[in-house]
Amino acid sequence: MKIEEIDQVVLIMPDVPSWKNGARELTKSFFPNAKVVFEGAGDLVIQTTVQSDQIVFAAQFDQQELKRETYRISEKPVDSNEFKGFFYRFMSDIASHTLPWGSLTGIKPVKITHELLLQNRHDEALALKDFKDQYFVSTEKAELALDIAKNEMPIVYPNDSKKISLYIGVPICPAKCAYCSFVSTVADKKGKLCADYLRALLIEIRAFAELIRDQRLSIDTLYIGGGTPSIFSAEQLDALLKAVSSEFDLSNIREFTFEAGRPETTTLEKLKLLKQYHVNRLCLNPQSMNDATLRAVGRLHTAEDIRNVYQMIREIGFDCVNMDLIVGLNEERPEIVLSSLQKVIQLHPENLTVHSLAIKKGSRLREEEGCQYEQIYSKDFYDEISNRLKSSEYRPYYLYRQKYAQGNGENIGYCLNGSEGIYNILMMAERQTIIGIGAGATGKVYHPEQNRLNKVYTVKDIRTYNARAEEIIAKKIKAYRQYLEMDD
Ligand code: SF4
Numbered sequence: 001m002k003i004e005e006i007d008q009v010v011l012i013m014p015d016v017p018s019w020k021n022g023a024r025e026l027t028k029s030f031f032p033n034a035k036v037v038f039e040g041a042g043d044l045v046i047q048t049t050v051q052s053d054q055i056v057f058a059a060q061f062d063q064q065e066l067k068r069e070t071y072r073i074s075e076k077p078v079d080s081n082e083f084k085g086f087f088y089r090f091m092s093d094i095a096s097h098t099l100p101w102g103s104l105t106g107i108k109p110v111k112i113t114h115e116l117l118l119q120n121r122h123d124e125a126l127a128l129k130d131f132k133d134q135y136f137v138s139t140e141k142a143e144l145a146l147d148i149a150k151n152e153m154p155i156v157y158p159n160d161s162k163k164i165s166l167y168i169g170v171p172i173c174p175a176k177c178a179y180c181s182f183v184s185t186v187a188d189k190k191g192k193l194c195a196d197y198l199r200a201l202l203i204e205i206r207a208f209a210e211l212i213r214d215q216r217l218s219i220d221t222l223y224i225g226g227g228t229p230s231i232f233s234a235e236q237l238d239a240l241l242k243a244v245s246s247e248f249d250l251s252n253i254r255e256f257t258f259e260a261g262r263p264e265t266t267t268l269e270k271l272k273l274l275k276q277y278h279v280n281r282l283c284l285n286p287q288s289m290n291d292a293t294l295r296a297v298g299r300l301h302t303a304e305d306i307r308n309v310y311q312m313i314r315e316i317g318f319d320c321v322n323m324d325l326i327v328g329l330n331e332e333r334p335e336i337v338l339s340s341l342q343k344v345i346q347l348h349p350e351n352l353t354v355h356s357l358a359i360k361k362g363s364r365l366r367e368e369e370g371c372q373y374e375q376i377y378s379k380d381f382y383d384e385i386s387n388r389l390k391s392s393e394y395r396p397y398y399l400y401r402q403k404y405a406q407g408n409g410e411n412i413g414y415c416l417n418g419s420e421g422i423y424n425i426l427m428m429a430e431r432q433t434i435i436g437i438g439a440g441a442t443g444k445v446y447h448p449e450q451n452r453l454n455k456v457y458t459v460k461d462i463r464t465y466n467a468r469a470e471e472i473i474a475k476k477i478k479a480y481r482q483y484l485e486m487d488d
Pocket residue numbers: 172173175176177179180181182184226227228261262
């Protein structure tokens with residue numbers, strides 16, 4: 001058996017949760033199709049022991065010792081980043097290759113390059129060196145993350161603790177996509193779920209409008225996302241947008257995004273309403289422009305539907321559109337992915353986001369079909385995607401990674417010059433307060449003085465949210481108020 005064919009890796013290690021999480025994620029990145037467990041038998045066993053001022057890794061493959069390595073600990077206790085650095089170096093020897101993102105397992109590498117730029121007083125060479133030295137990131141990825149961090153600075157700063165972004169979530173969809181791991185509920189035919197949810201959402205909007213006025217906060221960006229917010233009927237959408245525009249002061253807003261992601265839910269009437277209420281950025285997400293793929297993953301639309309809605313969007317006069325593609329759906333061959341990319345580039349949206357498929361817990365692909373990545377894409381293929389985008393004037397403006405993503409790839413938002421998705425940047429940079437409204441919405445209260453965040457969560461189950469809206473919202477308001485007043 002070759003090491004790349006192993007089915008199971010056993011990690012025997014001290015019971016430190018952050019070490020175990022890091023080790024599991026890195027092992028999964030090196031051996032994407034192997035199961036990772038912490039006890040039992042397996043083809044590859046990695047044992048970690050801590051001995052006074054050193055940490056020892058020993059690998060057994062096919063019941064024979066394969067490798068043993070000792071690393072000196074700089075200081076005790078070893079933090080999770082230092083541990084992951086040691087583990088990464090050992091595993092890259094075992095697997096005989098490196099990972100583009102090195103020992104980084106977090107989803108926000110740009111946040112780190114952003115911090116390093118500030119720490120090094122905007123000396124890019126020093127920030128790049130620190131990033132590579134600390135996390136073993138490849139030069140290419142390090143330069144990408146640094147470039148994005150550099151470009152986002154004028155959008156993120158100056159910091160103003162009174163400026164906030166608002167996120168309103170609508171976790172309801174017309175059908176479940178096979179790869180979906182979000183807590184999104186499929187709408188019932190009678191429309192009860194949407195009606196109940198809208199009722200609760202309007203209560204929350206009013207409650208937060210009062211808090212925002214009370215705290216003298218100014219809304220910088222607004223994002224209505226999902227799920228599929230365009231699932232609301234035109235009448236419901238009108239009620240939602242009316243509440244938003246009458247309750248909140250949107251006069252200083254830089255961006256108002258609405259996700260009309262699935263074309264089968266989007267009509268001319270709804271688009272006109274969105275325009276009327278000053279939405280200035282729309283998302284329309286093909287995911288693939290291949291009809292067989294769309295059918296296979298449970299999307300209820302075709303590529304032609306995307307083109308038709310896109311045309312309506314342009315005719316109405318929206319001048320910023322984002323389109324998402326996912327690499328890896330239905331094991332698409334590289335040429336099919338590239339063909340979808342070309343078709344979307346031809347439409348010329350201002351923002352184009354390229355995701356790597358991540359088969360996560362909760363998705364049908366993982367839970368029912370036990371899906372694994374059969375189609376592994378080469379680096380040349382990913383380079384081709386970025387080259388095609390660059391040659392069509394798109395540049396990367398935001399980036400995040402997902403756990404268990406196809407080929408350990410990342411999600412990159414590209415934009416045409418000057419049309420960055422501002423909310424996306426602010427959300428990733430975590431340097432502004434974001435209030436999350438709706439079931440499952442997470443908010444973050446940012447304290448610039450201490451560069452610190454407090455998170456506020458909302459119950460994810462939409463039926464619980466609908467049934468107990470008043471009580472849930474009152475608790476949320478109390479939590480936000482408490483965190484917001486910490487700065488005063
Ligand atoms: S549209 Fe998005 S949230 Fe809805 S089912 Fe598909 S992936 Fe999930």
